[in-house]
Amino acid sequence: xxxxxxxxxxxxxxxxxxxxxxxxxxxxxxxxxxxxxxxxxxxxxxxxxxxxxxxxxxxxxxxxxxxxxxxxxxxxxxxxxxxxxxxxxxxxxxxxxxxxxxxxxxxxxxxxxxxxxxxxx
Amino acid sequence: xxxxxxxxxxxxxxxxxxxxxxxxxxxxxxxxxxxxxxxxxxxxxxxxxxxxxxxxxxxxxxxxxxxxxxxxxxxxxxxxxxxxxxxxxxxxxxxxxxxxxxxxxxxxxx
Numbered sequence: 001x002x003x004x005x006x007x008x009x010x011x012x013x014x015x016x017x018x019x020x021x022x023x024x025x026x027x028x029x030x031x032x033x034x035x036x037x038x039x040x041x042x043x044x045x046x047x048x049x050x051x052x053x054x055x056x057x058x059x060x061x062x063x064x065x066x067x068x069x070x071x072x073x074x075x076x077x078x079x080x081x082x083x084x085x086x087x088x089x090x091x092x093x094x095x096x097x098x099x100x101x102x103x104x105x106x107x108x109x110x111x112x113x114x115x116x117x118x119x120x121x
Numbered sequence: 122x123x124x125x126x127x128x129x130x131x132x133x134x135x136x137x138x139x140x141x142x143x144x145x146x147x148x149x150x151x152x153x154x155x156x157x158x159x160x161x162x163x164x165x166x167x168x169x170x171x172x173x174x175x176x177x178x179x180x181x182x183x184x185x186x187x188x189x190x191x192x193x194x195x196x197x198x199x200x201x202x203x204x205x206x207x208x209x210x211x212x213x214x215x216x217x218x219x220x221x222x223x224x225x226x227x228x229x230x231x
Contacts, residue, residue, distance in 0.1 A: 047160075049222060104153055
């Protein structure tokens with residue numbers, strides 16, 4: 001059974017870089033049938049797609065975050081990661097990692113439990 | 122930019138039928154499939170409808186999805202409402218390299 005687990009600091013200072021990792025168990029990030037994604041949800045608000053990566057390193061980013069965002073994949077560790085630079089309080093959110101089939105219309109079929117990240121001094 | 126707009130909230134009584142709309146703007150909603158997710162407080166979202174009208178295993182057939190191209194909208198219909206259906210519901214689709222979520226609808230069953 002697929003399990004996704006987010007990890008990283010729960011508190012990040014303003015203007016710093018937010019870094020999160022998603023460990024994947026029960027599937028390989030190199031599985032050719034799947035993409036891997038990050039999605040966030042500010043407290044009390046809706047879901048926002050952050051970006052998606054394929055095991056080859058191909059990425060798709062939310063245009064609103066693209067200038068601050070890097071998503072990478074490490075097939076040897078079976079994980080993928082998120083780095084968001086120059087964070088502000090508006091970046092505080094629960095961050096989810098998720099999997100979706102490698103075609104545009106695929107749903108996010110598995111999600112991690114989510115990691116709360118607060119941006120505050 | 123492609124956007125999906127949902128009503129902020131809907132409410133209905135147990136046993137009744139409710140429909141949640143998802144209206145596309147800045148693009149054609151029927152260009153790609155729409156999915157629907159249910160999110161209960163404190164939990165990650167789960168899929169209730171994918172590819173417009175498909176249900177994952179374990180999702181009851183009380184949940185159904187549809188598209189109305191004339192209004193550029195998708196709908197999630199839940200019949201025979203149960204108190205356990207009370208949750209936030211999100212539509213989601215794709216447009217030219219971007220995956221998009223609607224703002225979410227809070228369903229109250231009372």
